[in-house]
Each structure stands twice: as structure tokens, then as C-alpha cells.
Amino acid sequence: MPHSENSPRTVLVTGGNRGIGYAIAEEFVALGHRVAVTARSGEGPAGSLTVRADVTDASSIDAAFSEIEQKLGPVEVVVANAGITRDTLLMRMSEDDFDSVVNTNLGGSFRVVKRASKGMLKARFGRIVLISSVVGLYGGPGQVNYASSKAGLVGMARSITRELGARGITANVIAPGFIETDMTAELPEATQAEYKKGIPAGRFATPAEVAKVVAWIAGDDAGYISGAVIPVDGGLGMGH
Template identity: 80%
Template sequence: MTTPTTTPRTVLITGGNRGIGFSLAEEFIAQGYRVAVTARSGEGPAGALTVRADVTDSASIDAAFTEVEAALGPVEVVVANAGMTRDMLLLRMSEDDFTDVIDTNLTGAFRVVKRASKGMLKARFGRVILISSVVGLYGSAGQVNYSASKAGLVGLARSITRELGARGITANVVAPGFIETEMTAELPDALQAEYKKSIPAGRFASPTEVARVVAWLASDDAGYISGAVIPVDGGLGMGH
């Protein structure tokens, strides 16, 4: 793989203590970035600065950014990765089940990007990368709340692109499909095999495969890409 053209920059990844977020941090560290992760608990990988933050709380986000800026300099790349699920059928889903997921996955991304944009506007440079999901546009039974929150990120990125694109700021969405994580590993083998039948690639992705796409979007090579939705789903969501 050709190493993308990168300028060492400061990157902040929300929810970087596990899963895809942890792999994102590892990849950015490997490529020479100054990396910070937010976490409500736990730690990011070795070499990353871990700061405490809750994306549903603007004050905690502001404090986290202030801590990162003091230690690593202005945040030039922000990856909104923190998310949650609360899956259930529509008729059983309470209003809180819906709004809590929206508040974390969509409004949380808004809070993070709003705080990050201050420094980006001043520097006239920024990379905003929002981690969505194949189900954001594909849909998924039992995930009305999650799908809606992940679809909303597309509108967020495209509006940011139109509003801030002339200031050297890009905003893009990465939409992973099934990824090899602790969560998918716990699925019964028969169910995993059933899911893989629906994926043209016939397998789940490794977290590193997602991380490299995100790191490429942050690189100098991707400076003219904005408002895009890049699927990393093995072909599952084609046309959606």
C-alpha cells in the first residue's frame, strides 16, 4: 500500500478506548500524527493522550478540547466516532430510546464538530470525519433510532462542506459495514455465516481497513474531497 502524503497534525478521536476508535488511534499514531482520544472510561492505545469526555455534555467536550490544545496544539483533524445502540422494534421503542441514541450519535457529533471548528477556522485548515454506518442509508429493522442518527451525519457533513468549504475545511462520512469487533465475535457462528452471505466480499472487515480509509481522508491527498460518503462495507450497501 502506498503511504498517503501526510503532514503531522493533531487529531482528536471520540470514543477511542475500544473497537473502531481504538484502531483509528493506532493507525494515526503509526502515521506520525499527534493523537488524542476521548473516553468516558478506559484508555486509548499507547502513544495517545486520553482525555475524559462525554459527547452528550458540551462543557465536558470543551474541557477535553482545552486539555488537548494545551498538550498537543490546536486540533486539526476531528473524528466523531463515539456512538451507542439501543436496538428494538419500533412499537416497543420508547421516546427516550430514540432520543438518547440521537443525542449521542448525532447531536454528540454536532457538539464535537462545533467546538473543533473554532480552531479550524482560525487556521483555515480542518478535516472533519464522521463515522456513520451502512445502515444509515441502507436501513435496518430494529434500528430506527440508530439508522436515523447515522443518516443524519450525512446531512451534517454536507452542510458543513457548503458552509466551511472555502476555509480549507473538509467534512466527510465513512460508513462501515460489519466489522470484526468484540461485538461481532460474540454472534453465533450460524448467524455470522448468514450475515456474510449478504456481503459480496463474503467476510467482515478488520478495524484496520476502516482506520486506513479514515487516515487517508485526513491526509493531504484527500484535500479536494468533501461531502462524500465512503462505504467500507464489502459491497453490502451498494447504491444506498
């Protein structure tokens, strides 16, 4: 186990089977933490425990937590990362396109955090990290549903901070910009170049760059930061 300044914690990353979630789980494993991931399919990285869960179903989340508590101990750090997109222009967006995205991204985070808070209150320690997006506050055409769900996480983290801040529990939001994942790799070269022109850093982030910020905000050194929105977007959002 590599030396880390942080005490080993029991960490849960939802949607940890691919993309940013996988990278976040990998980083916590590398730092010597006990790591579980939830996934509807697929597996988390080597060294993590994968449990099946659907974030739209409270009883499936409860079962997943019970399994993690039994095998790894009470969850001390929860990273709500599971999310979906159903991008389409407002005029074409169905009620289901809107409801399903909000129910998974915002409702899913609520269900996971609510279940995690039980153990955190008992322990008088907790790190709640909500994975949002630069789009949450910056906006994106065709993303009324997604941006609404991601902006909602800011109000959630700030309300949790006001409720639980005196109990050793922090709640923060990480807002990644464009990341090198399977999704961005599929974009045409010209589209990628166009996006990069709008990013002051001139490039997309690696998933590891997001993961390291998540690990830091969840660590012992960040205990006095709560209700913050931390962009990892190469300057794209400038605080929006």
C-alpha cells in the first residue's frame, strides 16, 4: 500500500465501471483506501469491490450499502458519479427524456447520499462528493435535462453542508469539463478541434486529472472546505 497522508477510508464510487468513475475508483485504490463501486453492468478497477445497483431504486441502493458495510465497513467517502445523458433540443425533448435524466443524475445522487449519511452521522465523519459538469452552470445546447440535473447538485451540496456541516461531514461538487473518454473519442476530429479552441488550456483533461481532485477533496486535508464547486475544466467555465 503506497504511503498516503490520509487515513485509509471506505469509499464508494457510483458508476465506477467506466470513464471518470473508473478513474476515481482507481485513484482511491492506489492511495490505499477500501474501495467499492456500484455498476449496473461491468466491473470496477482491480482491487475494488463491484456491487450491482441501480441508483433510481432506493431498495437496490440499500442492498448495495449493506453488502459494502458487511465486507469493507461503513462508507466514509461517497462519490456520486453515476449519470446518463439524453441530449436533444428543447422542442424535441420528451417528458421522459427530461424525467429519466433528472431521476438518475439528481435523484440518484439524493438516494445514494441519503443512505450514506446514516453511517456518516454515526461516525461524525463523512466526505460527500457530487460529480457535476461544467455544463451545469455554463449551459449547453441540447442539454436542458442534463444541465438542470447537474446544476441541481450544487443546491444539494450546499443544503447538505448547512445541515450536516457541524458533524464532521463535508459536501462538495466537482465540475469536470471535456474529458478524454470513449464518448469524446467518438467525436469527429473537426468537432474536437472546435471544442479545444474554446478551452483556455487547449486540450481535454485526462480522467486521472479529475480523479486526483476528487481524492484530494475527499481527504483529511480538505476538512474545512464544504459547499464548494471545484471546476476541473481547463478554464472553460471560469467559475460558471
